[in-house]
Amino acid sequence: MIRFLIPLICLVLFFMEPVFGLFSPLNIGGELNYIVPRFLIMFLIFLTLYYDLKHAMFYGLFFGLLYDVFYIDIIGLYSFLYPAICLAAAAAFKKIPRNLLTATLLTLFLLALFEFLLYQFFLLISFTGMPLGTFITTRLWPTMIANSIFLVMLGWIFKSVMVTQLSERDNKIGLY
Amino acid sequence: MPQLLTNKRLILLLLGVILLVALISFSLRDRDNVSLPEQIIKDAVGAGQSVFSRPAHFVTGIFDNVDSLLNTFEENQHLKTRLEEFAGVQAEVKDLRSENEELKKIVGKEEDLRDFNPIQATVIARNPDQWEEKLILNRGANQGVKPNMAVMTASGLIGKVTLTTPTTSTVELISTLNPNYRVSAMVVGGEKDVYGLIEGYDAERHELLLKRIDANIELKKGDQVISSGLGGIFPKGVLIGTITEVTIDEFGLTKLAYVKPAADFSLLNHVIIADRLMPEVDGEDNGVTGDDES
Numbered sequence: 001m002i003r004f005l006i007p008l009i010c011l012v013l014f015f016m017e018p019v020f021g022l023f024s025p026l027n028i029g030g031e032l033n034y035i036v037p038r039f040l041i042m043f044l045i046f047l048t049l050y051y052d053l054k055h056a057m058f059y060g061l062f063f064g065l066l067y068d069v070f071y072i073d074i075i076g077l078y079s080f081l082y083p084a085i086c087l088a089a090a091a092a093f094k095k096i097p098r099n100l101l102t103a104t105l106l107t108l109f110l111l112a113l114f115e116f117l118l119y120q121f122f123l124l125i126s127f128t129g130m131p132l133g134t135f136i137t138t139r140l141w142p143t144m145i146a147n148s149i150f151l152v153m154l155g156w157i158f159k160s161v162m163v164t165q166l167s168e169r170d171n172k173i174g175l176y
Numbered sequence: 177m178p179q180l181l182t183n184k185r186l187i188l189l190l191l192g193v194i195l196l197v198a199l200i201s202f203s204l205r206d207r208d209n210v211s212l213p214e215q216i217i218k219d220a221v222g223a224g225q226s227v228f229s230r231p232a233h234f235v236t237g238i239f240d241n242v243d244s245l246l247n248t249f250e251e252n253q254h255l256k257t258r259l260e261e262f263a264g265v266q267a268e269v270k271d272l273r274s275e276n277e278e279l280k281k282i283v284g285k286e287e288d289l290r291d292f293n294p295i296q297a298t299v300i301a302r303n304p305d306q307w308e309e310k311l312i313l314n315r316g317a318n319q320g321v322k323p324n325m326a327v328m329t330a331s332g333l334i335g336k337v338t339l340t341t342p343t344t345s346t347v348e349l350i351s352t353l354n355p356n357y358r359v360s361a362m363v364v365g366g367e368k369d370v371y372g373l374i375e376g377y378d379a380e381r382h383e384l385l386l387k388r389i390d391a392n393i394e395l396k397k398g399d400q401v402i403s404s405g406l407g408g409i410f411p412k413g414v415l416i417g418t419i420t421e422v423t424i425d426e427f428g429l430t431k432l433a434y435v436k437p438a439a440d441f442s443l444l445n446h447v448i449i450a451d452r453l454m455p456e457v458d459g460e461d462n463g464v465t466g467d468d469e470s
Contacts, residue, residue, distance in 0.1 A: 011224075015224055015225055015227075015228040016228065017304040018225065018229075018300075018301035018302055018303070018304045018312075019228050019229055019232040019301070020304075021301070021302045021303070021304035021306065022229075022232060022236070022299070022301075022302050022443065022444075023236075023442075023443070024302075024306060024442070025306065025442055026442075027442070032382070034306050036304060036305050036306060037304055065217075066217060066221055068203075069214050069217045069218060069221075070217065070218055070221040070222070070225075070301075070312070071301070071303045071304060071305075071310070071312070072303070072305070072308070073203060073339070073346070074200055074203050074204060075199045075200070075202070075203040075214075076195070076196040076197075076198075076199030076200045076203070077196075077200060080192065080193075080196040118305060118307070119307075122307045125204065126353075127307055127308055127353065128307055128353060129353060129379070130379065
């Protein structure tokens with residue numbers, strides 16, 4: 001397989017996020033529902049679980065920085081949170097059984113944590129005045145539902161890509 | 177594998193947090209000009225982003241077309257009833273326009289606050305975590321886009337340019353919570369034009385707030401609000417929205433009107449950046465630089 005497959009997937013997911021972001025906010029029954037695509041962080045958590053932490057944190061730092069500079073204009077927010085979430089994923093995955101189901105659930109839990117941290121941060125610097133209840137009903141739920149659909153569809157592909165990449169890497173080390 | 181949080185890692189983490197706080201405070205303070213590395217990153221990511229946004233716009237275009245096909249019958253009925261009215265209005269507009277031009281010639285006035293040079297732009301990304309209402313466009317300083325220019329769609333004003341790099345520009349939507357975001361506006365429809373400022377957004381009602389209207393002036397529900405051009409940067413006559421409710425503001429001194437925006441902020445594809453022909457001055461539209469009054 002190609003050596004740059006993982007960074008390539010990261011790059012594609014990074015560019016896909018704002019494209020899907022264009023569909024949001026969705027107006028359902030007079031209520032605006034914000035759906036935030038979080039493909040990259042889910043991929044990075046899978047990378048932590050099935051590949052290794054160091055790579056995941058490095059990619060997290062790099063793409064987090066791009067995200068900060070291009071979209072948010074607050075440097076250091078995503079470039080800190082992406083690696084931090086990866087670290088938390090690695091710590092949590094040691095304590096639970098390893099299979100695709102637990103990995104998916106853990107990813108979704110961390111995603112909710114990630115959203116919540118961001119909400120707290122933007123509340124702190126008063127970019128938003130959204131009350132907690134509104135945040136949960138109009139942002140957190142729609143986002144979690146949309147992202148879990150994405151993860152259920154593509155999670156096993158992520159896993160198989162990483163497992164093959166990992167075995168290839170191990171084989172190469174064995175050669176030398 | 178060693179324990180996850182050894183001393184060395186703990187120190188690294190702490191250093192990371194300190195660096196993070198420093199960087200965040202730096203970038204929050206200095207938000208109106210872009211440093212060179214940031215510009216390079218923005219341009220590079222913007223180039224990549226426009227590659228990805230093109231097929232997306234194609235797909236949304238198809239959805240839009242299907243959507244409009246489904247509504248064809250109803251729309252047709254509605255339009256038929258309006259058609260006769262329209263012919264009359266058009267004749268009147270033509271007449272008024274030529275009269276206006278003649279009068280301008282007589283007075284010797286050539287430039288108008290209404291005139292602007294439109295720069296067509298495509299939305300290449302919308303801030304994916306939608307905490308701040310931002311768009312990124314594929315036109316930048318090379319095409320003559322400058323900060324604080326008005327950005328609109330065919331149906332009305334949507335925001336203004338906050339940052340530019342050579343090939344991209346960032347637009348802050350009018351539905352922002354930023355308190356420094358002002359647009360000088362006027363209400364038309366009554367006997368006299370009424371001036372006020374669009375200041376703030378009611379996130380629950382999804383409506384803009386038109387503030388600082390003289391308490392003696394009567395405003396009606398349904399009156400149209402347009403940009404006045406007196407703020408210094410925006411052209412005159414860009415439709416902002418219609419008034420839905422008039423109340424007294426929190427101090428009881430001036431009136432406050434809720435304005436329903438004319439433009440739809442979701443699913444934005446193509447926008448127009450208005451480069452005003454009249455010289456631009458520092459004024460109320462210019463919330464980012466040197467605005468001391470509060």
